[in-house]
Amino acid sequence: MTSSELPAWSEPFADPRRDLRRSLRLRGVTRKWAWGDATGAGVRVGIIDSGLENDHPRLRGRVVQNVTVEMTDDGPKVVPDGTADMFGHGTACGGIILSMAPEVELVSIRVLGADLRGKGTAFAAGLEWAIEQGLQVCNLSLSSKSESLYPIFHDLADRAYFQSTVLVSAANNVPAASYPSLFSSVFSVAAHPEPDPWRVYYNPAPPVEFGAWGVDVPIAWKDGGSTVATGNSFAAPHIAGLVALILSKHPGLSPFEVKAVLASVADNPGRRHPWRHRTDAAG
């Protein structure tokens, strides 16, 4: 497949009635069963991004650890990091996740900024560390285009899958191969434009499997600020938030099972009772 033949990943979510009719409903698997009354308590979520601003009002002291990757002569090394965000982007993702799952613990794995520009190896090392720590969910709003890193990311994605670490990855909305965002084992997410954090679509025509709100999203930004943003990288944390809720209510579900739960409760047209459930905690 040449790159020009690749679809624009958000396309199916722009017209759910046309493209998302197919859906699987598992008996008994409702939103209430999936995450009713859940708060995300007991779940640690890794934010592999530009850092987290721990004292940002929207992060409310939920950040339990900040690390970064240092490139040394002996290869990349994970070391403690400060509590700042180079761009504001990691903080934005953390804020979205907490708005849905207010009691998760966030771990910042900073792989962007200062000396880490575009270094796929730093990204891979950060991801490996997150998997080794046994974090239940990781939010990845970046991916690598480096062919040489393909086998490394493939191995990491498999390791995450087999030990039930859910990798939630923003799809690149520009047609090109990127790793690991389009691997079958990760939760690949693109944006839909409906302003509802709880609206989720399952796309039966991968590689992008899920659609979440990613247009004009009010987000936390650097230095305690806020702004409004559009992009797949703001859709991914909505799915990471839902996954955290599901895992806090049903610890030990495998990524495959979590995907099935999300598909079953998705807002794809054709459901008999298209009601939406909001947890009390999330208001």
Added chain:
Amino acid sequence: MAEPTADAAIAALVAASRRSAVGRRLQGEVEQSLLQSIVDATVRLFDAEAASIALFEHDPDRLEFRVAAGDKGAGAVGLAVPPTQGIVGYVYSTGQALALSDVGNDPRFNRDAAEQTGYVPRSIAAAPLFDEHGTLGVLQVLDKRSSPTFSLRDMELLGVFAGQATVAIAAAKVQRDTARLLASVLAEIGPELEAEQVDALVASATANLDTDDEAPFWRMVDQIARMRGMSDREMSLVADILEVVAGHAERTQRGRIGQ
């Protein structure tokens, strides 16, 4: 390393560098005008205040705005920002397209860079330019006049324009970065070479590359670059003139040797 072989190898590298530099000189304007046409189209199609393309450059690492269009765009050309800062830096570093609105109202927005251009936008959308080797730069659009924000369709369209810009750069890219070209070739043919050795070889091959714009050789290359738009007739006239000059030079040289 046996000395004569090493000398020959260095000489070959120097020759390759020179050819590459000439190629870059000849291609430069073509690349520039293609990129300009892309930002011109972007600004028109989005009905935006400005559009610009920043490309990554080494030493120091920076994103340099090469072309811009739109009423508010002109101030950006020539401006360089660190790849570790701001929205353009984020898009470059992650390869993720994104858009922000309300940025002008937020005092924490990276105003420094914006103010240097003489224009602080309310909204910004940016998409990466990347080929199979990685990200080359960023295409950004400021302030769509018809709407305070950018839609998914806008982002998609921006991605298409970014793709066009990448194609435009692809042809000239090898010439754009002589040092990188040499380093990659050296790594290929001498896998046992340490990174420092490769750097040293590249440095010695490119050190004396004459980049003085006023040097007669480069003035000539520049003149030839300008001739691209000429008709066949004019072109053949220039070729005739060059032939006469070259013939004269040869005779003069032979005369000198004969003395």
